[in-house]
Structure formats: C-alpha cells, structure tokens
Amino acid sequence: MEGTTLPAAVVRWPVHRCRADLVALGAEAALLVLAVVVGAVLNAREVGLHADAAPLYATWRPHLGWGTPAALLVAGAVIAVGARWTRTAGWVVLLATGYLTSVAWTLSLALVDGWSTGFADRLTAQAEYLYEVPRVTDVGATLAGFTGRILDFQPDSWSTHTAGHPPGALLVFVGLDRVGLGGGAVAALACVLVGASVTISVPVALRALGAADAARAVLPFLVLLPGAVWVGASADGLFTGAVAAGLALLAVRGWVAPAAGGLLLGGALYLSYGFVLVGVLALAVLALRPAGRVAALLAGAAGVAAVVAAVTVAGFRWWDGYDLVVERYYQGWAADRPYGYWVWANVAALLLSAGPVLGPALRRAVATLRRGGYAPVPPSGPAPGTWALLRRPPAPTVLLPVAAAVAVLAGDLSGLSKAEVERIWLPFAVWLLVATAHLPPATRRWWLAGQAATALAVNHLLWTVS
Template identity: 60%
Template structure:
C-alpha cells in the first residue's frame, strides 16, 4: 500500500517581504517629512513647526520618568503577548488598563510633573484659562459662537475657540466637582484616555473576535500616542469616543433587551456629545459603521440603532436649545482657523507630512496593519479588519479637509487608538518586534523632543 503524507501547512514568515517594503516606505515618509520640514524652515518658507512633522521643541533630555518608562516598555514587550493569551478576560483588561496608565504617566514624567502634566492644560491657549470665568453655563453656551473669531476683546483662547463648547464644559464640570487645576485635569486626561485600551478589545470581543481582542491589548497599552494622551484633551476625547463605540458594539450584540437599551442610550448620547467635543469627531461615523455587520446578522441592529439615534438627538436638541447651533460654530471655527498660524502652513507640505506625524503617534506597525487589512478585506470582513480600515478612512478624510495642518499626532488620537484592533493580522512571530518598535518610537520622541500641548 502506498500512503501519502499531507505536507505541513506553511507558516508565514515573521517579517515577510511585503511587510518589510511597507515599513521601509513608512520610514521613508517620516524621514522625508523631517528633511523637507527642516529645509523649508531654514529656507525662509517655514512650515510653522520647529520639529516638523511633529509640533514640539528640540530638547534632548532624560527625566524622572525615564526608568519607569523603560521598565514598562520592557515588561510589555517581553510578557505582554503571553499574558494576553492566558489571563482571564477581566484580569487582562485590568492589566491592560494599568499598563496604559503607567506607560502614559511614565512618558509624561520624563518631562517632569509641571512640564509633562500639571502645566500642560494651564497655558494661555488652553481650556483651563477660561474655566474660572464660566460662572453661568447656560450663558456661556448661548454666547459661545459670538466669541469664536479672533481679534476681539472677548474672543476665546485658541483651544476653546477651535472646539465646540463640550470640550470646555468637561473641564468646567471637573472644576465644579473639586478637580480644578492643571494636575487633576491632566490626570483625568490620562485616566480617561487609557480607557481606549479597554474599549478596543471589548469592542472586538463583543463582535465575536476574542482572539483578536486579546492580541490587541498589549498594542493598545503600548501605543506611542500615549506621549500626547498625557496630557491633552485629545487623549480624553480618544478615551470617551472609544468607550462610546464599545458601548454601541455591546448594545448591538446583547441578547437581553433591557441591557441593550441602556447601552444604546449611553452609546448614542456619548457619540453625539463627542461631536460637541471636537468638530472633527463627526468622522467617527466610519468607525460606528464598522461595528454594524455582526449586528445585522443577529437581527438586532434596527431597534438598538433607533434607541442610540434618539439619545444622540436628545443631546443635539439640548445644546441647540441652550443656544449653540453646531453648524454656526463650525462656520466660525473655519474662519478662526485661517486667522491664525494655519494660514501660514502650506497644505502642499502638511497634506503628506500629517501622515508621517500620524505614523509616529499610531506606531510604525500602523502602516503594516493598514496594508494587511486592505488585502484581507477581499475575503474577510471581520471587525479586526474593518475597524483599523475605518480609522484610516477617517484620517484620510480629515487630511483632505485641509483643516488639519500639523498637530495631528494628538488631534487624530481618537482614530489612532483603533489601529491596534488589527494586531491579529500580524504574523505571531513578529508581534514582540512590533511592540518593541512602538516603545522605541515613543521613548525616542519623548526623550528628544519637548512636545507642546
């Protein structure tokens, strides 16, 4: 009798040629953006960012947070993938969240408590400058639009004017509950921003992909964007919006009606409120759409979406009734945008340099995950394929708008936190290497540069 043996399945190389090419191209993009930005700054046609493509100051330094940051990075790289595979689910989420908080705080403390955290939100251009004067919230909302344009005695500071009133409201509410001042506000940004490390895997698991969710945890915890989560309002936005999307996924996949309704109400209200945190967060729409396919198969999408939409509309009605009409605010903020330094930032440079800044925030692996998601989409529309692609669609739309020239390393954090959702697309043998690359990126940025707001 002649027998045949089935040949063993081929194991994908840890770093196949296509991934190496993608990484090289991404590296070339970052290098070109640095070189061209420096050349333009020296040639008399400045790009209005001293360390383009990042908005920062050149400042090589060590700090009290350096040993802690190195320790967290080493632990996450060496043990993260193994623990993500074996820990019970809730303990894994707790460990991921704790790692994210420690990573963000240790990176911030490289600059010290004042420069890295407590002083970030108290600068003249920031939100906390306006908080003491907000003694009447309804009056603030009613008169908000009239103070957006610059060159008038009572115009809002840069960050307040550039956002809808929800962003200022968050810091006013923190102040009202006794958490006023730069330190508590910065810690709130860190603690809320780190919720993305929980929200992303929770979303994947709710949509039926626990294995992918587990792989994503160490990547979400060690995101280079933690440099800007600690501490910026955009980090807080990332945590709130990712939590809203996780709630939506849980609502759409819940088998019990009462919890589904409660989750949908919370998700709808938070997603609508996000649009009053930043005008650009309307671009969460592709990410919200990416959670729908699994729900359609369960037949639960209709009622849950109707509930979420109703909750969202209630938020819109509340802001409108209080005197703030979103479209008016957007119209004036576009004018304010070009009253400032944005008018001097050349779109011809920033249209592509923005993408380099995004890679430094989302991590070098973002380009590889993006390429793999595009290739995989032809035969697989799983959540860990759709979510990173949806984030990249949002980034592309923001870039093409012309209203994001520089500073996107923090502005696009609500989209960057979703790239780790595609970590399961990476060959298993490469994952520690990519985690190390993420850590090196963050450590390099934070030790060579002093990031600004």
C-alpha cells in the same frame, strides 16, 4: 480559544510574507525621513510651518527625566510577557491589568518632561481650556454666547483651544472645577485616566463583535501606544477615551448600551467638530453587530439626537460654531501652513503617534480580504445582491481599521488638520491599531519593541510641550 478568531488563512500566513512587512516598514521610514528633511528645509526658508520639529508640533531638545526609568521598565515588561500573557489571562484581569499598565506607561512618558512642565502645568497655558475656566460663571449664558466669542481679534475672544472646539470641551473642565477637582494636575490626570480606557473599550468592542481572540492580540499594542506621549497630557487623550467608549457601547448587545453609546457620541460632537467623522466608525460597528443592528442604530441615533437637541435648545448651534471655527482657523497659523506639505506630512506624524506597526498591520488586514477575511456567515446564510456585504461584512479587524483610515483621509484632505495631528487623530489611531491582530504571533514582541522605541525616542529627543 474564546469567541470568533481570525480567519484560518490569516493564522497560517506564510513566513515569506514577512518580507512584505519589511517593505511597508521601509516605505514608512522613507516617508518620515522625507517629512523631516522637507520640514527642516521649509523651516530654514522661514516658510510658516509653525512646527520646529515638523512633521511634529515640537522642538528638538534631547533630554532625560525621572520618568525615563519607569517608562523603560513598563515597556520592558510588556514586551517580555505581554503578547504571551494576554492569550491566557482571565478576561476581567486582562482588562484591569492592561488599563493600569497603560496608565503607568502614559504617566511615565509625561514625567520624562518633569512633574510641572510635563504634567501638572501642561494644561494651564493661555491657549488651553483651563485658562477660560474662571471666566465661566453661568453655563447657560456661556452656551448661548459661545459662538459670539469664537472669532479672533476682539476683546473677549476665546483662547485658541476653546475657540477651536465646541463648548463641550471647555465645560468638561468647568465641571471638574465646580466639583472641587480644579487645577492643572487634576485635569491632566483626568486626561490620562480617560485616555487609557481605550485598553478596555476597544477590546470590549472586538469581543462583542465576535473577535475575542483579536481583542487579546490587540491589547498590548494599545497599552504601548506611542500616542501616549500626547494622551499625557492633552484634552485629546480625554476625547479619545470618550469616543472609544461610545463606539464600544454601540457594539454591546441589546438596545440600552447602544443608546448610552449614542449619548456619548452625541456628546463627542461637542468636544471636537472633527468627530462628525466618527460616524464612519459608528456605522462600521453597527454593520459588524451579529444581531440587532436596526434596534442598535435607532437607539444610538436617538441618543445622539437627544444630546444635539438639548444643546441646541440651550443656545449653541453646532453648525454655526463650525462655520465660525473655519473662519477662526484661517485667522491663525493655518493661513501660513502650506497645504502641499501638511497633506502628506500629516501621515508621517500619524505614524509617530500610531507607531511603525501601522503600515504592516494595515497591509495584512486588507490583504486578508482575498483569503477569507470576512465576518462569520449568519445562520440564515448570506443574502444575495446588494445586501451581501451588510449580511457578511469584512471581519472587525479589517473593517474597523479601514473605517478609521477613511475618516483620517477625509480629515486630512479637508485642509482643516494642518499639523498637530499626532494628538488630534488619536481617537482614530487606536482603531487603526486593531489591524495588529493580523500580525503573526511570533513577530508581535518585535513589533511591540518598535512601538515602545518610537514613543521613547519622540519623548526624549523632542520637547512636545506646547
């Protein structure tokens, strides 16, 4: 076997513990049913959920499309041979095949809603970034004056998504337009191509952190990610790929790659204000590095600082934008959406994006800490006292999902993510799925079928196009 595998206690997990997985699955189902029923009641009472198919931002509309047979074909192929094939394929072939299959899965799901509505025109609505692209004639002036247009109810206010994010998100699409790659279809394709790259970034990170076998086990679950419904196509798919690449570079040995990772993660701060929470995952990756943690930390921090300094000098101050975005947030639907519903219904939405495997996988990952679920002991042995956890942290398949869960919990409790988290939390969902490495090999095909069924049900029963 290649690299460091999961702890032996995890590999020999007793069969009877699968019953606990069914209990976790039942709890997920109960939460989802409760969120749907309570959401329907609140909508009937005209409470301002602003989500007709709560807990998802969608409307009920059963339909088929010419992407349907393609999606079924891709799902069937991955379920049939994916888990077995990933154990033996060459590394480069594995990553290339996983990536191309993820692209096919995402495009197929998008095309269930049709070429125009489901893909080419999805990013051209008034609320989206492309609406503002023609209005950007000077990037420097846009950065310097960006905060002045965040608040609503003024003649030159930014549209919803542009106002709700730092300027980097808008400038990505401005850049595509300026190099001749403008239009909704190209923008949507960019989101899909970058978003699917998590099937490369996450396994690369795991392999660099000494969990090569886990990287192979996780790959099929990243390919059949139910959240691909929103990767194709929303800007959050592009954000997800960018964040994953930055974190993967932090894991690679040396200091050059971590410096590049810092640049990417610094840029991510200007894609979404919520990506300050990615810092939790970044620290987890650095703690898991087998060597060169201090050098990687300094290199990554330098990369982040360089981006922040450059954008600040150019005229946009992140902290000012954040303060104004919070105000803008409550100028809109957030003022109506009840925190008491969304603070727990968001979790149900996350389950539909990450898939039903999430609960059982996380349960197994956390439980392994009692059964030797730690990273390998350094050659010098574990350090005593308070440094013991740093010298011998939990295994990557435990610490990374836990770090992602902490970030999600913080975002949820903040009240600044009421609804639509099925796409907003995609950058964290892909790291939560790292816990699937703890599933018994004999059960993985069934869990993959559940993941695919979730995506297909959401995409065919609901109209997720905003």
